[in-house]
Amino acid sequence: MDPNRRSVILAALLVSGLGACTKDTARTSPSTPAPTPSGSTSTAGSATTATPGGTARPPATSSQSPTITEVATGLSAPWSITFHGTTALVSERDSGRVLAISAVPLAVDATPGTPVAPRQIGTVTGVVHAGEGGLLGLAVRQDALYAYFTAADDNRIVRYSLTGTGPSLSLSNPTVILAGIRKAFTHNGGRIAFGPDGMLYATVGDAGARASAQDRGALNGKILRMTPDGEVPDDNPFPGSLVYSFGHRNPQGLAWAPDGTLFASEFGQNTWDELNIIRPGANYGWPTVEGIAHRSGLVDPVQQWTPDQASPSGIAITGDSGSDDTDRGAAIWIANLKGNRLRRVPVRDPGRSSEMLVGEFGRLRDVVVAPDGHLWVLTNNTDGRGSPRPGDDRILRIDPAHPPSG
Secondary structure, eight states: OHHHHHHHHHHHOOOOOOOOOBBBBBOOSSSSOOOOOOOOOOOOOOOOBBTTTTBBBBOOOOOGGOOEEEEEEOOSSSEEEETTTEEEEEETTTTTTTEEEEHHHHTTSOOOOOOOOEEEEEOOOOOOOOOOOOBEEEEEEEEEEEEEEEEESSSSEOOOOOOOSSOOOEEEEEEEEEEEOOOOSSSOOOEEEEOTTTTTEEEEOTTTTTGGGGGSSSSSSSSEEEEEOOOOOOOSSSTTTOOOOOOOOOEEEEEEESSOOEEEEEOSSOEEEEEEEEEOOOOEEEETOOOOOOOOOOOOEEEEOOGGGGGGGEEESSOTTTOOTTSOOEEEEEEEEETTEEEEETTTTTTEEEESTTTTTEEEEEEEOTSSSEEEEEOOOSSSSSSTTTTSSSSEETTSSSSSOO
């Protein structure tokens, strides 16, 4: 299709009179730490939003959010989205399946708001689901799909060849590029992404072994950096080691700002969930501290939230960091599980945030930028910790320039 015609069609389909973000949360940056909550906990997220009387309430239907388009429905415990050209690839944690959804028919041929049926292109061999383990993060480089998953004895990263195009896309030639990461019922980490430097980054939880986060000889409790073949890059901060940063409890989302700054979200334990700027070789404090501590030798998060307001999972970055307008420049988008909301953080002022979709769609697991610049948001209500409604789980499509109001 002619690119100009496609752009016109896309623009016509996406006009929707969207409202601006209006709900600005309290700033909890290193300069203004918030008070410590009592009785809150955080793992990888948990129950749905409750009414004042304590009755679980399902997420609102999409008809209550007219600015949002449903891309796909009927997903089972989905975990990660990545793109191979204009085709989205989605992992299902428990089944080990990889699903494909074409973004082009959605934008050009389908009726706006009509979900597209996902198609299975393969199953990752050796996935063993238990608790938070299973098929987790996906990443694409050229014609290869990388997958982080829980196997019988460990967590590992495997590379598959992506063969064919469109309806014929399939997986073949699996090659394990990293094995031996300690696994557990919880705290497996699991997000992977290629950085602007061409290296593969992976978030690895402490797997319940807290001391491993401070042990630079262990892979757990870290953010790892490796070549596409799983080798140690020559410029890693610790010679001969995949460790890029350490002192993490259960790091999750990874995303780079236009200037190359790496941001990561992280599940805390009982007090604070975090947004961090990741620096090579830096120590983020777990298990010595949680959240902003002002402790010498440790790097504080740029923002923290109580777990009931967050449990931050996948993140994405949109926009131009050169803009002086923090509300219109580059922004970090954070999908929150227990918090049941999508959060926007200005890259130029990462101690501030606004939120939207609060309680509307339940748990949000991932957010990515599609080829057309729109956000795709993945719900996560069918993983045993949410309250699924008919059609769950689903992928939502949002224009980041005109997001729904809070």
